[in-house]
Structures are given as C-alpha cells and as structure tokens.
Amino acid sequence: MIDLYYWPTPNGHKITLFLEEAGLDYRIVPVDIGRGAQFAPEFLAIAPNNKMPAIVDHAPGDGGAPISIFESGAILRYLADKAGRFDGVAADADAARARRQRIEVDEWLCWQVAGLGPMTGQYGHFHVYTPEDVPYAKARYRNEALRLLGVLDARLAGREWIAGATYSIADMAAYPWINVYDKAPLDLAPFPHLRRWQAAIAARPATARAYALARQVNPNAGQPLSDEEKKILFGQGAR
Structure with a gap:
C-alpha cells in the first residue's frame, strides 16, 4: 500500500495520473496547503521542503522498511521502477x-x-x-x-x-x-x-479518474484563494 500525501494541484495530479494508470494500491492523505498542513511536523518528516506531493511506500520492492519519497519527479521515477511500467522503454528493447x-x-x-x-x-x-x-x-x-x-x-x-x-x-x-x-x-x-x-x-480513462479526485479531496478546488490562504502559500520565508 502506498500513502499519497496529496492536494489537487498540477504536481499532485502527476502522481494520481500514474497510480490510476498503473493500478497500484494507494490511499490519499490530504494535505490542505491553504491551511498550512504542509508545515506540520509529521509531514515535514517525509517532505522537508514543505511541498506536496510525497509518498510512503509500505511495501517497497526490496522487502525492507517503508520508504518515503518527496519531489514529484523522484516519485514518478520511483513508481515507474516499482511498477515496471511507463518508463518509456519498448517491450522488445535490448x-x-x-x-x-x-x-x-x-x-x-x-x-x-x-x-x-x-x-x-x-x-x-x-x-x-x-x-x-x-x-x-x-x-x-x-x-x-x-x-x-x-x-x-x-x-x-x-x-x-x-x-x-x-x-x-x-x-x-x-x-x-x-x-x-x-x-x-x-x-x-x-x-x-x-x-x-x-x-x-x-x-484516457485513468486521466478522468485521477482528475475526479480533485473535487472529492477538495470540494472548493478552483475557487479563488482567500487572503489568508495566499499568505500561507506565498508569504513564507526562512524560519
């Protein structure tokens, strides 16, 4: 099982696109970035850059302890390697x-x-x-x-x-x-x-399924940001 720390943004959609295409078992852990959930200590433990998405794979291919991964590009590469799919390699390639x-x-x-x-x-x-x-x-x-x-x-x-x-x-x-x-x-x-x-x-059917998750996770997806949400999203400095 894979825990996907997600909010419906372009970077979040990248990972649901893959998971829906590959059919891997996963559950969504919402990270409400408009309310500052990305700064929670438990999230920072797996995503120190305080950005989503991130994943925790509880059944990695090496059979070891759960592994956490942050940064969408690294997550996609990991998942492609795990699933053995969507890596762009032709089936008949030497x-x-x-x-x-x-x-x-x-x-x-x-x-x-x-x-x-x-x-x-x-x-x-x-x-x-x-x-x-x-x-x-x-x-x-x-x-x-x-x-x-x-x-x-x-x-x-x-x-x-x-x-x-x-x-x-x-x-x-x-x-x-x-x-x-x-x-x-x-x-x-x-x-x-x-x-x-x-x-x-x-x-692609998997694309429709991935994007349908947006409203399920955040019913206000697409609505204007409040001043408080803008402050949280755009007003952070070093601290």
Missing part, C-alpha cells in the same frame, strides 16, 4: 536500447520539473494571484511559458508521446501543467502537436 530510452524519458522529466512547472507557476502567480499589476513579471513569465510550450510542440511533431517508445512518466509530468489557469489562459492555437497530445491524454 539492454542498450532500454538504457537510451530511459535517459530520454529522464531528460524530459527533468525538463518539466526544472522548467515547464516552475515557469508556468510563476506565470500563474503574476497573472492570477498578485494583488498589484507587475507588467515586467507578467511579460517575462508569459513569454517563457510560451517558449516552453513551443519547445514541447516541436518535440511532439511526428511523435505520439514526449519520450521513449510509449506513454510515460514524462507525459504524466507535463500534462497537468498545460494551461492550468482558467483566469489567464494561454493561446494554444499555435501548437497543434501539443493540442493533439493533450487531447489524447485527456481521453
């Missing part, structure tokens, strides 16, 4: 080819974690959440978000999935970060390959 396909997947997984997620998050912060207008920041992150979408669109030209031979953790990592903000949508018209890929993932 050892050398499998290594190369795995590297390809990890490249794009890191691309999402280091670029698409943080830059799109900053785009959303300055277009949706800030109380004042900051034109330079808005333009900076809009341009970078669009640049990254262009990179992804070019990558998807002539290929079904982002990396490797099959639907993989690279796709699961990127998908939740495409046009996250209803109040500040980005124009996807210039990106036909991305739109085709996005529609293919949206049509």
Whole structure:
C-alpha cells in the first residue's frame, strides 16, 4: 500500500495520473496547503521542503522498511521502477536500447520539473494571484511559458508521446501543467502537436479518474484563494 500525501494541484495530479494508470494500491492523505498542513511536523518528516506531493511506500520492492519519497519527479521515477511500467522503454528493447530510452524519458522529466512547472507557476502567480499589476513579471513569465510550450510542440511533431517508445512518466509530468489557469489562459492555437497530445491524454480513462479526485479531496478546488490562504502559500520565508 502506498500513502499519497496529496492536494489537487498540477504536481499532485502527476502522481494520481500514474497510480490510476498503473493500478497500484494507494490511499490519499490530504494535505490542505491553504491551511498550512504542509508545515506540520509529521509531514515535514517525509517532505522537508514543505511541498506536496510525497509518498510512503509500505511495501517497497526490496522487502525492507517503508520508504518515503518527496519531489514529484523522484516519485514518478520511483513508481515507474516499482511498477515496471511507463518508463518509456519498448517491450522488445535490448539492454542498450532500454538504457537510451530511459535517459530520454529522464531528460524530459527533468525538463518539466526544472522548467515547464516552475515557469508556468510563476506565470500563474503574476497573472492570477498578485494583488498589484507587475507588467515586467507578467511579460517575462508569459513569454517563457510560451517558449516552453513551443519547445514541447516541436518535440511532439511526428511523435505520439514526449519520450521513449510509449506513454510515460514524462507525459504524466507535463500534462497537468498545460494551461492550468482558467483566469489567464494561454493561446494554444499555435501548437497543434501539443493540442493533439493533450487531447489524447485527456481521453484516457485513468486521466478522468485521477482528475475526479480533485473535487472529492477538495470540494472548493478552483475557487479563488482567500487572503489568508495566499499568505500561507506565498508569504513564507526562512524560519
């Protein structure tokens, strides 16, 4: 059994996408980030960066004690290794080819974690959440978000999935970060390959199941943040 410490955000969706696809047994432990649950000592013991998602696998493959993992990219890699699925490696690949396909997947997984997620998050912060207008920041992150979408669109030209031979953790990592903000949508018209890929993932039954969890866990998902929630989410410094 896997405990998934989760709240319905793009990074949270990455992990439910995998777990629903793979059919691994898991239970959700809600982490209400708007109320500061990410700063609870018991959560910090497994996620010292006070960010969700995190997991605890009570039945790791080595047969040892439960293992905790934080950071969404590390979780996806661990789960792909555990399940032996969605690692982008073709079923008929020999050892050398499998290594190369795995590297390809990890490249794009890191691309999402280091670029698409943080830059799109900053785009959303300055277009949706800030109380004042900051034109330079808005333009900076809009341009970078669009640049990254262009990179992804070019990558998807002539290929079904982002990396490797099959639907993989690279796709699961990127998908939740495409046009996250209803109040500040980005124009996807210039990106036909991305739109085709996005529609293919949206049509997967496991995707529907994963996203249905959002309202179950947080009935207020999608509602505006209160001032207190913004303070908790955006007002933390070193302490």
